[in-house]
Amino acid sequence: MTGTLHRPHTLQPPPFAPLLGRMVLAGLVAGALAGIYSLLVTERAIAPALDLEETRAAAERGAHDHGGALFSRGEQLVGGFLGTLLAGVVLAVVFAAVYALVRHRLPGHTDLARVCLLAGIGFGIFALLPALKIPANPPAVGDPATVGTRTAVYGAVLLCGIVSAMLVAALVSFLRSRAVSTAATATVAVGTLAVLLGLVLGLLPGSPDPIAADVPADVVWDFRVASLGQLAVLWTTLGLAGGWLVD
Amino acid sequence: MTSLQHAQPSSAHTRIQVPAWAWALTLLAIFALYLVAQDNGVVLAQFGDTAHEFFHDARHSLGMPCH
Numbered sequence: 074m075t076g077t078l079h080r081p082h083t084l085q086p087p088p089f090a091p092l093l094g095r096m097v098l099a100g101l102v103a104g105a106l107a108g109i110y111s112l113l114v115t116e117r118a119i120a121p122a123l124d125l126e127e128t129r130a131a132a133e134r135g136a137h138d139h140g141g142a143l144f145s146r147g148e149q150l151v152g153g154f155l156g157t158l159l160a161g162v163v164l165a166v167v168f169a170a171v172y173a174l175v176r177h178r179l180p181g182h183t184d185l186a187r188v189c190l191l192a193g194i195g196f197g198i199f200a201l202l203p204a205l206k207i208p209a210n211p212p213a214v215g216d217p218a219t220v221g222t223r224t225a226v227y228g229a230v231l232l233c234g235i236v237s238a239m240l241v242a243a244l245v246s247f248l249r250s251r252a253v254s255t256a257a258t259a260t261v262a263v264g265t266l267a268v269l270l271g272l273v274l275g276l277l278p279g280s281p282d283p284i285a286a287d288v289p290a291d292v293v294w295d296f297r298v299a300s301l302g303q304l305a306v307l308w309t310t311l312g313l314a315g316g317w318l319v320d
Numbered sequence: 321m322t323s324l325q326h327a328q329p330s331s332a333h334t335r336i337q338v339p340a341w342a343w344a345l346t347l348l349a350i351f352a353l354y355l356v357a358q359d360n361g362v363v364l365a366q367f368g369d370t371a372h373e374f375f376h377d378a379r380h381s382l383g384m385p386c387h
């Protein structure tokens with residue numbers, strides 16, 4: 074055994090089950106923190122939009138009333154927290170599987186560094202990219218008739234983000250196998266990523282919904298900033314807590 | 321923290337084997353998220369609508385398209 078200690082590539086990789094368990098624990102923490110953030114910050118940005126919906130519903134009776142029919146606001150606050158918590162756990166399960174697949178290809182000497190890097194990529198694909206192309210909207214903004222189209226655009230943006238990341242990763246592997254210098258590899262990778270993301274943002278259609286005239290711009294933007302902040306809390310905690318637990 | 325490395329020596333360069341049950345679990349997790357987040361009563365009919373309404377704020381705040 075003493076000889077193999079100096080040749081790490083001959084050692085066994087860590088087993089999957091403990092990795093999964095620790096990531097799920099991190100997902101619970103991340104989901105809980107993001108859920109608390111949503112109660113403290115995002116819900117405050119949702120409130121004016123709901124007031125607006127109330128006003129509209131009062132103005133035209135019989136119109137589509139989406140908000141308070143099935144659940145009270147209090148119950149929806151609980152649902153918002155639990156939904157975020159659940160999203161954190163689900164994300165952690167998928168994250169653990171993807172991390173197991175790509176760990177040996179990620180740069181970084183510790184699992185903490187690698188988990189944080191993968192979480193950063195995840196935040197880029199699942200938070201930043203959609204925020205640029207089809208940003209989050211509070212209630213009262215969307216047209217219920219276009220939710221199918223918007224969901225398709227959202228899905229396409231995520232898919233394009235995943236494919237872009239895989240293409241850049243394959244390119245980096247190829248350049249490294251050809252012993253291309255780190256600086257040149259980094260330059261080519263960043264350039265390729267910029268072109269790919271430019272194509273994604275330029276070629277994909279945007280949201281078909283105009284923002285209704287009676288919705289003040291700051292209601293929309295407060296909500297978008299709050300939503301992006303919530304996703305940042307989720308991914309940052311998943312990366313730091315997951316990395317710390319796995320390392 | 322007890323390290324995975326301490327529990328079992330690990331390599332930076334070999335692939336972690338993902339057992340088949342883990343893939344099944346991953347698919348289940350994605351499906352659960354889909355039900356909560358996107359299913360507008362398509363798969364679960366009435367329950368899908370109920371779940372949608374209950375988790376409604378999470379949908380919006382996590383940036384998913386909604387009404």
Ligand SMILES: [Zn+2]
Nearest residue numbers: 212376386387
């Ligand atoms: Zn909605």
